[in-house]
Amino acid sequence: MKYEHLVRENIFRVLQKTPKWVVEPLVSAHVAAERQKMVNLVTPLVLVFFVTKRCNALCDHCFYWEQLNTETEELSLQQIETVVRSLKHPLNTVSLTGGEPFVRNDLFSIVKLFVEINRTKKVNIVTNGTYTDRTVSTIQRVLDELDSVAVNVGVSLDDFEDAHDKIRKVQIFRHAVETVKRLKQIAKKHKNLTVSVKTTVFKDNFKNVEKFRQYLEDEVQVAYDIQYMRSPKFDVYDIDREILSGYDPQESEEHQLSLGEMKEVFDVFYSKKATTNRLLNNYSLVLNEGILEMKNHERQFVKCLAGKYDGVLYSNGEVAFCEMTTAFTKIQDYDFDFFRAWNSPESNQMRAKISKCFCTHTCNLMNAMRVDKDALMKVIYPNNARDIEEKECGKVINKSHFDRPDKTAT
Numbered sequence: 001m002k003y004e005h006l007v008r009e010n011i012f013r014v015l016q017k018t019p020k021w022v023v024e025p026l027v028s029a030h031v032a033a034e035r036q037k038m039v040n041l042v043t044p045l046v047l048v049f050f051v052t053k054r055c056n057a058l059c060d061h062c063f064y065w066e067q068l069n070t071e072t073e074e075l076s077l078q079q080i081e082t083v084v085r086s087l088k089h090p091l092n093t094v095s096l097t098g099g100e101p102f103v104r105n106d107l108f109s110i111v112k113l114f115v116e117i118n119r120t121k122k123v124n125i126v127t128n129g130t131y132t133d134r135t136v137s138t139i140q141r142v143l144d145e146l147d148s149v150a151v152n153v154g155v156s157l158d159d160f161e162d163a164h165d166k167i168r169k170v171q172i173f174r175h176a177v178e179t180v181k182r183l184k185q186i187a188k189k190h191k192n193l194t195v196s197v198k199t200t201v202f203k204d205n206f207k208n209v210e211k212f213r214q215y216l217e218d219e220v221q222v223a224y225d226i227q228y229m230r231s232p233k234f235d236v237y238d239i240d241r242e243i244l245s246g247y248d249p250q251e252s253e254e255h256q257l258s259l260g261e262m263k264e265v266f267d268v269f270y271s272k273k274a275t276t277n278r279l280l281n282n283y284s285l286v287l288n289e290g291i292l293e294m295k296n297h298e299r300q301f302v303k304c305l306a307g308k309y310d311g312v313l314y315s316n317g318e319v320a321f322c323e324m325t326t327a328f329t330k331i332q333d334y335d336f337d338f339f340r341a342w343n344s345p346e347s348n349q350m351r352a353k354i355s356k357c358f359c360t361h362t363c364n365l366m367n368a369m370r371v372d373k374d375a376l377m378k379v380i381y382p383n384n385a386r387d388i389e390e391k392e393c394g395k396v397i398n399k400s401h402f403d404r405p406d407k408t409a410t
């Protein structure tokens with residue numbers, strides 16, 4: 001449903017004006033229905049697809065940096081078609097990422113495969129915004145020729161020009177801003193296109209977040225979202241470390257925010273009511289509030305659905321349940337049949353290993369929130385971030401759970 005985000009926004013606005021005693025049973029019924037759908041899932045409903053390892057940037061906070069530009073092998077369009085045909089359920093969302101996805105000249109064709117063959121409902125593309133003309137022409141073509149699908153383009157902007165380009169190791173700030181502005185013009189004519197800015201916050205840029213948020217609101221006038229720099233090394237709990245993916249940002253310990261600094265960022269970004277997309281803002285607010293609670297108390301915020309609802313396919317054919325854990329097989333070993341790989345003995349062994357783990361990965365958390373009653377009620381009726389004790393706010397959280405005995409390691 002290409003206008004689903006608009007329907008959700010309108011329903012959200014109505015629910016906010018409705019008493020809780022009326023809304024709560026409706027939310028409970030929705031959650032029960034969605035969870036019932038998951039019982040018989042044999043392939044995921046959300047797929048993160050790394051379409052390439054190629055990238056023109058080398059960002060300080062990139063968890064995938066050691067993999068970038070290391071090999072040219074990518075799944076061909078024909079191989080991707082075989083994968084798509086093997087999916088047994090229409091995807092709610094396919095997220096195309098990398099690397100920089102727009103370095104692939106066949107990105108439109110990849111989107112077309114998912115939309116026409118799988119009937120994918122939403123395509124999400126994350127980009128650094130460098131290739132403005134190619135990005136705009138590709139998105140315009142998707143909207144013109146595949147108008148049944150909802151499209152979101154998230155453009156990465158982390159700070160003002162000099163700092164942003166220093167973080168990214170390439171001069172791309174102006175290109176990224178231009179990409180956002182031109183996509184916004186297209187979105188005025190195509191209501192199934194949403195454009196947002198993604199800001200990754202860490203030591204290098206957190207002091208500028210207040211001014212930068214104001215810039216995004218006043219000058220760029222775009223919906224924005226934040227995520228804290230993440231690392232499997234510091235952000236996954238109750239797991240055998242042997243199955244962590246090892247995708248860690250450069251010098252991740254030095255870049256990690258303390259819990260107090262994370263709270264400062266949270267307060268800055270959510271101290272003002274959103275003027276663009278209120279539903280996205282509230283989701284992000286509750287999500288990041290949950291991450292703070294998770295970091296502070298080392299307990300699960302919502303039950304992760306990775307391995308059931310969520311899946312990952314890498315550009316070299318590796319298949320994983322999430323980006324925090326290692327791949328359990330390669331799609332080539334199953335003749336590019338995703339169903340067979342997803343239900344293989346290797347997959348079942350990995351599911352057993354991740355049955356109790358939890359982490360701060362925003363994509364997985366956001367998906368899990370959509371089928372969690374308490375989280376949805378908070379989105380509709382958001383509260384301020386929970387108080388964090390002063391003594392905890394100064395704690396550097398990058399040593400938190402790796403200093404304690406591993407409960408699951410053998």
